[in-house]
Amino acid sequence: MTAAPPVAPALEAVAITKRFGAFTALDAVTLKVRPGTVHALLGENGAGKSTLVKCIMGFYRPDEGAVVVDNHEVAIGNPRVAQKHGLGMVYQHFTLVPRMTVLENLVMARAEVPGLIDWAAERAALTDFMRTMPFAVDLDAPVATLAAGDKQKAEIVKQLYLKARFLILDEPTSVLTPDEADETLGLIRGMARAGRLSVLIITHKFREVMAFADDVSVLRRGRLTGSGLVAGHTPDTLARLMIGDTAVAAPAARAATPQTDVRLEVVGLHAQDDAGNPAVRGVDVRVRAGEIVGVAGVSGNGQVELVQVLAGQRPASAGALRVHGAPYTATRAEMRRHKVFSLPEEPLKSACVPGMSVAENMAFRNFDQPPFARGGWWLDTGAMRKAALALIDRYRVKTNGPEAAIATLSGGNVQRAVLARELSGDVSVLIVANPVFGLDFAAVADIHAQIVEARNRGTAVLLVSEDLDELLELSDRLLVMSHGRIVHETTPASADLTVIGRCMAGHAAPAAAHTPPNGRTAETTPAATIPAETTHADHPSPAL
Numbered sequence: 223m224t225a226a227p228p229v230a231p232a233l234e235a236v237a238i239t240k241r242f243g244a245f246t247a248l249d250a251v252t253l254k255v256r257p258g259t260v261h262a263l264l265g266e267n268g269a270g271k272s273t274l275v276k277c278i279m280g281f282y283r284p285d286e287g288a289v290v291v292d293n294h295e296v297a298i299g300n301p302r303v304a305q306k307h308g309l310g311m312v313y314q315h316f317t318l319v320p321r322m323t324v325l326e327n328l329v330m331a332r333a334e335v336p337g338l339i340d341w342a343a344e345r346a347a348l349t350d351f352m353r354t355m356p357f358a359v360d361l362d363a364p365v366a367t368l369a370a371g372d373k374q375k376a377e378i379v380k381q382l383y384l385k386a387r388f389l390i391l392d393e394p395t396s397v398l399t400p401d402e403a404d405e406t407l408g409l410i411r412g413m414a415r416a417g418r419l420s421v422l423i424i425t426h427k428f429r430e431v432m433a434f435a436d437d438v439s440v441l442r443r444g445r446l447t448g449s450g451l452v453a454g455h456t457p458d459t460l461a462r463l464m465i466g467d468t469a470v471a472a473p474a475a476r477a478a479t480p481q482t483d484v485r486l487e488v489v490g491l492h493a494q495d496d497a498g499n500p501a502v503r504g505v506d507v508r509v510r511a512g513e514i515v516g517v518a519g520v521s522g523n524g525q526v527e528l529v530q531v532l533a534g535q536r537p538a539s540a541g542a543l544r545v546h547g548a549p550y551t552a553t554r555a556e557m558r559r560h561k562v563f564s565l566p567e568e569p570l571k572s573a574c575v576p577g578m579s580v581a582e583n584m585a586f587r588n589f590d591q592p593p594f595a596r597g598g599w600w601l602d603t604g605a606m607r608k609a610a611l612a613l614i615d616r617y618r619v620k621t622n623g624p625e626a627a628i629a630t631l632s633g634g635n636v637q638r639a640v641l642a643r644e645l646s647g648d649v650s651v652l653i654v655a656n657p658v659f660g661l662d663f664a665a666v667a668d669i670h671a672q673i674v675e676a677r678n679r680g681t682a683v684l685l686v687s688e689d690l691d692e693l694l695e696l697s698d699r700l701l702v703m704s705h706g707r708i709v710h711e712t713t714p715a716s717a718d719l720t721v722i723g724r725c726m727a728g729h730a731a732p733a734a735a736h737t738p739p740n741g742r743t744a745e746t747t748p749a750a751t752i753p754a755e756t757t758h759a760d761h762p763s764p765a766l
C-alpha cells in the first residue's frame with residue numbers, strides 16, 4: 223500500500239472539458255474543494271456530475287483541463303493512480319462482495335495483496351485500524367448480512383483503509399434511512415472538520431447540502447452555474463442554479479376515484495432470496511383500480527423479492543397472485559393480456575439491454591407486435607424510431623437521439639426512458655419500485671405526476687419505496703414491510719410516524735394499535751398494526 227500523508231488535501235478540477243463524440247458533457251468546468259471541507263456537487267440528471275468525478279478519478283481522460291492536488295498538477299490516467307494520490311470514491315450502489323466478510327473485502331481491495339495471506343496478522347492490523355475510525359463495522363460479518371447503513375459505512379471504511387484522504391461520495395445516502403443518512407454524513411463531516419478528509423459529495427437532497435456541506439457547486443448542462451459557501455445559499459437559490467427556467471411539473475391533483483374492483487391480489491405469498499433464505503413471508507396485499515398502495519420498509523426486508531415475483535423475475539415458493547381475479551404468474555403473455563406494467567429498481571440493470579439503443583429499449587414491450595413487427599418477423603426500425611422520438615419528447619428524456627445506446631444516458635434519463643415505455647400504453651396494473659431513486663427534484667416531480675395521473679385514470683398502482691416522504695405524498699393506503707411481512711397498515715392522513723418508524727425498524731408495534739378484523743389481509747383497515755402471527759408465515763399456501 224502507498225503511504226499518504228494524513229492531512230486532508232485541497233483538490234481543484236481546472237477547466238475540465240469532456241466530449242463524447244460531438245456532445246460536450248463538460249464545458250471548462252472548474253471546481254475547488256478546500257482542505258478539510260465537505261463540498262456538495264449539485265445538478266439535475268444529465269448535468270455532468272458523474273462525468274466530472276469520473277474525470278477526477280481517472281475513469282475518463284478529459285479532453286482539456288487538469289486535476290490539481292495540493293497545488294500540484296497530477297496526471298490521473300486510471301483509478302489506481304487516483305488511489306495512489308489518496309483519492310477514493312464511494313458509489314451509490316454497493317461494490318463490496320456480498321459473500322465475503324468485511325475483513326476479506328478490505329484485504330482483497332488493496333493494490334498489492336500477498337500470494338499467501340496471513341489472516342491473523344491482517345485481522346490484528348485491521349482491528350487496530352478500526353479503533354481509529356468513527357464507525358464500528360463488524361469485520362467478521364459477511365457483507366450480505368449487513369444493513370444498508372452498515373454496508374455504506376463499510377464502503378467508506380474501505381476507502382479510508384486504502385488511505386483515501388479525498389473522498390468522492392456519489393449519492394451515498396440514497397439507500398439509507400434518514401437516520402442512517404444523518405449519522406453517516408455527520409461522521410464524514412466530523413472527519414473533515416478534524417482535518418482527516420476532504421469530501422466531494424454528489425447529492426440531490428438539498429436538506430443534506432444545507433445540513434452537512436460547507437461549500438457547494440452547481441452544474442447545469444455541463445457548465446458550472448454557481449459555486450460558493452452553502453451559508454450564502456437557500457434551497458431556492460440552489461434550485462434556480464440547477465434548473466434555470468425549466469418548468470417543474472405541478473403536483474398532479476388527486477382525483478376522487480371509485481376504487482371498486484380489485485385488480486391485483488397477492489395472497490399468502492412466500493419467496494426466497496438469492497441465497498435460498500425466506501425473504502417474503504406470507505404477504506397479502508390487494509390493490510384496487512384507481513388506488514396507490516404504498517409499501518414502506520428499510521431496504522433488505524423482502525421488498526426487492528416481492529417486486530421480482532410480481533414482475534416474473536423470481537419464483538414464488540408459496541401463495542398466489544391474481545390479476546382481475548384470474549391466476550397470474552407474470553408471464554409476458556399474461557402481462558400483455560392484463561396490461562400489467564412495472565418500473566423496477568435499477569432499470570438499466572433489470573429493465574434494459576444496456577448495449578441496445580434507446581429506441582430498441584423503448585420498443586421492448588411490443589417489438590413483436592404491429593406496427594414494429596410485420597409479417598411475424600420483420601422489424602420496422604423506422605416505426606420504432608418514430609415512436610421513440612415521440613416518447614423522448616413527451617417524457618423529456620435527454621439523449622443524443624433514439625439510436626444512442628441506452629447505457630450512455632445518465633441514470634435519471636434511463637429511468638425516464640423506462641417510465642415512458644411502461645406508462646405510455648393502456649395500463650391496468652402498475653408495479654413500481656423506488657421510482658425516483660437518484661433523480662433530481664424536477665425529474666421527481668415529473669415522475670410523481672405521471673404516477674398520480676395513471677392512478678387518476680384508474681390504474682391500480684403498487685408503489686414500493688424506501689422513501690417515506692414519497693409514500694406519504696403518493697399513497698392512498700400505506701403498508702409497512704419488515705422481515706418479509708406486512709406489519710402495519712395506515713393511510714397517509716392517519717399515519718403516526720413514530721409507529722411507522724418503529725415498524726420499519728422491526729420493533730413490535732404498541733399494543734394499543736388496531737388489528738384488522740379479519741386478522742389477515744392488509745386491505746381496508748385505516749390504521750392497523752398487524753402482528754406477525756396473523757400473517758401466513760407459518761402456514762404457507764399451496765405453491766404456485
Ligand SMILES: Nc1ncnc2c1ncn2[C@@H]1O[C@H](COP(=O)(O)OP(=O)(O)OP(=O)(O)O)[C@@H](O)[C@H]1O
Pocket residue numbers: 242245247265266267268269270271272273274620621622630631632633634635660662
Ligand atoms: N459514455 C458516454 N457516452 C456518451 N454520452 C455520455 C456518456 N456518459 C455520459 N454521457 C452523457 O453526458 C451527460 C452527462 O451525464 P452524467 O452521467 O455525467 O450526468 P449526471 O449529472 O451524473 O446525471 P445523473 O444525476 O442522472 O446521474 C448526459 O447527457 C449523458 O447522456
